Amino acid sequence: MDFKIGNKVIYPAHGTAEVTGRSTKVVDGKKVKYLELSVAAGDESWRGGALKVSVPEDRAEDLGVRPAISLEEVQDVLDVLAVRTVRVPTNWSRRFKNHQEKMKSGDIYECAEVVRNLALRDRQSSLSSAEKAMQIRARRILVSELAVSWNVSMEEAGARVDKVLADD
Template identity: 30%
Template sequence: MEVDYLFQIGDNIVYPMHGAGIIKAIEEKEISGKKQQYYVIKMSIGNMQVMIPTGKILSSNIRPVTDIIALKNIIHIFQHGESDSLLSWKQRYKVNTDKIKTGKLQECAEVVRDLMQMKKEKTLNTSEKKMLDNAHEFLISELGFIKGITENQIKSFC
């Protein structure tokens, strides 16, 4: 019996809050007495491997890596977008966390853009420094997987 999977071995994907990776295998495992099919994903950040049940892939917000056409729009937003600096740091932290959790490149780029702009104006608190570092790492991890991207385009996000 052949099963139709949403992703195939070798696909480049983005896992929200973890960054980009590649599907290395689809394996059947028995965990707690229950057999399931799992995607085995090698993440580019931290040399980590994760396993996600194939039935939960949609609810995990895993998506394919963005293509070069969509990236051009994201670069424009990154370079020319405006941030809402009127929020308190707690409100801003929640908004930014929610954006990163979506796993969307555009949302992550907005977080990096906004926090980098704030960093130029004042010192970020420890939580926002860590968030900026993580969001930047997620962003760069995906950019490295996009076919056709240039080194200069990647550097525009630094």
């Protein structure tokens, strides 16, 4: 993939980022080209994002940096969110580990499953503080990618996600 400055990309475990520049660094005596990314910090101040990431250009795709999903894939993600009968471990530690693994994958569909599962669980009984933190993080990652795909604000994308999660 050809990454251009200004492109919005998805960086696994953090969500949407903007390519803000390129740099060259010397690593083990070799010059290595890097992409400079600014990760959205939950709002839309891309360049003022709280997290700056440097990714070796030649390994960006291997590390999971990718474009946002297409509109067809957005519908598939919404379909995942809409499922109401799910099986998750009842044991807290197993459930939490299962959700952690899904989040580590960087896969938007697995992230959507975590958002959905935790939203459903939150309706049944309150989430632990660790699950609540995971829910917030997973939702931010999901909403940031959907906002790019839909070309809307994160607030609008969040409202659309909430509507799907609320529909019974």
